[in-house]
Amino acid sequence: MAAAGWHPERVTPTDQAATDPTATDQVPRRRSIVSFVHRGGRMTVGQDRAWERSWPALGKQVPDLPPGPLDAVSWFGREAPLLLEIGSGMGETTSLLAQAEPGTNYLAVDVFQPGLAQLILRVEAMGLTNLRMLRGDAVELLSEHIAPGALAGARIYFPDPWPKKKHHKRRLVQPDFVALLASRLVPGGTLHLATDWEHYAEQMLEVLSGEPLLRNRYDGWAPRPDWRPVTKFESRAREEGRISRDLIFERVND
Ligand SMILES: C[S@@+](CC[C@H](N)C(=O)[O-])C[C@H]1O[C@@H](n2cnc3c(N)ncnc32)[C@H](O)[C@@H]1O
Incomplete structure (x- = not known):
């Protein structure tokens, strides 16, 4: 029985991911959890049309990116602070935060095509120009x-x-991943996480606290920022009696 509030239908039984020996980066690579998550998924007619219409302008496939750093300034058509949201899902939070922060170049990454297509629909409806x-x-x-x-x-x-103990190793927030992510932040840049799963929250706190490039802005959990929209995950968690916890860390100088 799958845990409530989660999407077991996206889970695939096989793991074909492996460490990439050709990676140029020195940060150690771990087996990707992406192999446990559907890369596709059925899209609605509206999502399919949105994808056809606007993906070429608004999106790129990570495997198709040219080698080397992404040229965000060219893609966004302007220089602005770059913010990355990892796992944008259906894009509720992503679109609202991009709208609230017009001075930011807001980048969302996810493997889930219907979610990204839904985000395209939101971008179009809201007239956002600062989201890719x-x-x-x-x-x-x-x-x-x-x-x-x-x-x-x-x-x-x-x-x-x-949530199952035998699957904890598939969680995204692990020491190698956090070291990689922290290295990509500018000194003073922030890393904000939220989860409604108590055990994962504890793991996040331990992993982030153990990363030398990061400093907790708070003594433990961060107060829930008013500006973070309540998503369906959080609403469902509340209904089921789970508390959501925020963590806000910042990158220190080397
Ligand atoms: C539980 S959903 C949360 C979505 C959204 N952040 C929200 O609060 O509604 C997690 C999302 O992370 C995505 N994801 C998981 N692993 C990923 C990875 N390694 N890279 C990119 N996206 C990933 C999944 O496809 C899924 O859409």
Whole structure:
């Protein structure tokens, strides 16, 4: 029986991911959890049309990116602080935060095509010009296409919890991943996480606290910022009596 509030239908039984020996980055690569997550999924007619219409302008596939750092200034058509949201899901939070932060170049990465297509619909409906999307593995993106110090901020909201103990190793927030992500932040840049799974929250706190490039802005959990929209994950968690916890860390100087 799958844990409530999560999406077991996206889970595949096989793991074909492996360490990439050709990776140029020195950060150690771990087996990607993306192999446990569907890369596709059925799209609605509206999502399909949105994808056809606007993906070429708004999105790129991570595996198709040219080698080296992403040229965000050209893609966004302006220079502005670059913020990365990892695992944008259906894009509720992503679109609202991009709208609230027009001075930020807001980049969303996810593997889930229907979610990105839904985000395209939101971008079109809201007339957003400061949001771009990447489809693929966040680990591949960070290690191969985001330069050290390039990010003003990173956000991971309600990542897949993998609640069973035997699956904890599939969780995104692990020491190697956090070291990689922290190295991509500019000194003073923030890393904001939220989860409604208590055990994962504890793991996040331990992993982030153990990363030398990061400093907790708070003594433990961060107060829930009013500006972070309540998503369906958080609403469901509340209904089921789970508390959501935020963590806000910042990158220190080397
Ligand atoms: C539980 S959903 C949360 C979505 C959204 N942040 C929210 O709060 O509604 C987690 C999302 O992370 C994505 N994801 C998981 N692993 C990923 C990875 N390695 N790279 C990119 N996206 C990933 C999944 O496809 C899924 O859409």
